[in-house]
Amino acid sequence: MRPLLSRPKRRGLAIGAVIGLVSYLLAGYLLVPVVVESELVSLVEAKLGVRPQVGRISFDPFGLRLTLHGFELPDAKNSEPVLTFEELVVDLLLLGFLEADVVLEEVLLVAPRLSAAVDESGELNLRALFPPDDATEDSDVSADEAGHSSDGPLIVDIDSIRIERGDVLFVDRSQAPAFEVRVAPLDLEVEAFTTRAGGSSPYSLLIRVGNATELHWSGTIGLDPIHSEGEISLAGFVDQPDRAPLVQYERRLDAPAGSHPRSEGVARSRRLQYSAPADRRARVAVPGGVVAGFPTRRVFRVAWIR
Numbered sequence: 400m401r402p403l404l405s406r407p408k409r410r411g412l413a414i415g416a417v418i419g420l421v422s423y424l425l426a427g428y429l430l431v432p433v434v435v436e437s438e439l440v441s442l443v444e445a446k447l448g449v450r451p452q453v454g455r456i457s458f459d460p461f462g463l464r465l466t467l468h469g470f471e472l473p474d475a476k477n478s479e480p481v482l483t484f485e486e487l488v489v490d491l492l493l494l495g496f497l498e499a500d501v502v503l504e505e506v507l508l509v510a511p512r513l514s515a516a517v518d519e520s521g522e523l524n525l526r527a528l529f530p531p532d533d534a535t536e537d538s539d540v541s542a543d544e545a546g547h548s549s550d551g552p553l554i555v556d557i558d559s560i561r562i563e564r565g566d567v568l569f570v571d572r573s574q575a576p577a578f579e580v581r582v583a584p585l586d587l588e589v590e591a592f593t594t595r596a597g598g599s600s601p602y603s604l605l606i607r608v609g610n611a612t613e614l615h616w617s618g619t620i621g622l623d624p625i626h627s628e629g630e631i632s633l634a635g636f637v638d639q640p641d642r643a644p645l646v647q648y649e650r651r652l653d654a655p656a657g658s659h660p661r662s663e664g665v666a667r668s669r670r671l672q673y674s675a676p677a678d679r680r681a682r683v684a685v686p687g688g689v690v691a692g693f694p695t696r697r698v699f700r701v702a703w704i705r
Contacts, residue, residue, distance in 0.1 A: 426460075427458050427460025428457075428460065431465070432455075432456035435458075435465065447527070447528055448527075449474075451472045451473070452469075452471040453467070453469070453470055454469020455469065456468070462490070464488065464491070466488050467487040467488075468485075469484075469485065474514070474516075477514075479516070481513070482511065482514075483512045484508055484509065484511040486507070486508075486509040487507070488505070488507040489503060489505075490505040491503060491504065498556065499554040499595075500555065501557075502557075504559070505558060505561070506561070507563070508565075509563050510564045511566070512568070513565075513566070513568070514568045514570075515567070516569075516571075517571040517572060517573050519573055520573070521573045555594045556591075558592075561587065563586055564583075564586070565584060565585030565587070565606075566583040566585065567582040567583065568580075568582075569582070580608065580609070581608075582606050582607070582608050584605075584606075584607060585604075585605070585606045585607075586606075587603070587605075588602065589601070589602040589620070594622050594623060597623065599620065599621040600620055601618070602617065602620050603617040614631065616630070617630055
């Protein structure tokens with residue numbers, strides 16, 4: 400029986416396949432990291448006006464995994480960087496673009512550190528990261544005029560989002576004396592994240608404030624419409640400045656009368672609802688109000704929709 404392809408043609412196909420594979424590997428291992436670093440630095444510098452420090456970037460063309468080893472976003476006014484992290488891992492899904500605009504298997508952020516600071520004049524350094532966009536209003540008008548001509552919102556599907564060993568530092572130098580509190584460690588897990596209409600994603604958030612206060616928030620969250628439902632478990636929230644720094648800071652803030660409605664068991668603000676046991680000690684702290692502590696763990700049911 401005569402073969403479908405002659406020997407020279409088979410040899411040519413084999414050589415072509417080898418050349419294609421080698422080119423793909425060279426592009427993945429060498430070209431992709433260079434392009435990603437260049438685009439990332441240019442984008443951040445154009446949007447925020449500061450040049451980030453980017454560590455080593457690697458890409459695994461077999462596993463479709465992009466890894467950023469080290470990142471630092473400087474603060475234009477302070478020596479302390481605004482944002483740093485040890486590692487960012489993004490796992491891509493082959494042919495994921497057939498299902499949504501962006502489809503990722505996993506996003507892992509390791510040891511992010513955010514430094515939020517209010518200076519003596521009351522200016523928050525994070526505001527510099529989000530400068531006003533003059534084109535925003537024009538784009539909104541154009542979108543309204545376009546009506547239904549748009550293809551709709553961007554559809555993003557991510558199987559797993561994780562943050563490990565997060566660290567948030569907040570300093571307010573407008574207070575006398577200056578107030579400082581650290582929220583660490585912060586761990587977050589979100590499964591089956593989606594921006595699809597009506598979609599909900601299970602999540603779990605665990606944070607620690609100071610040496611005694613621990614908050615665990617778990618439930619579901621969705622973006623279209625924006626909604627969340629779940630439970631908040633709060634432990635060690637006590638009325639002692641050395642063990643509950645947030646309570647101390649909360650008391651020093653001025654709030655307009657009536658801006659924070661109170662009750663012994665249930666409080667509502669807009670469409671946010673949270674409930675507590677009947678025990679009067681378990682009330683949520685409000686600015687200017689009497690703070691009742693949480694010497695033991697308390698669980699709240701939370702439902703929020705926008």
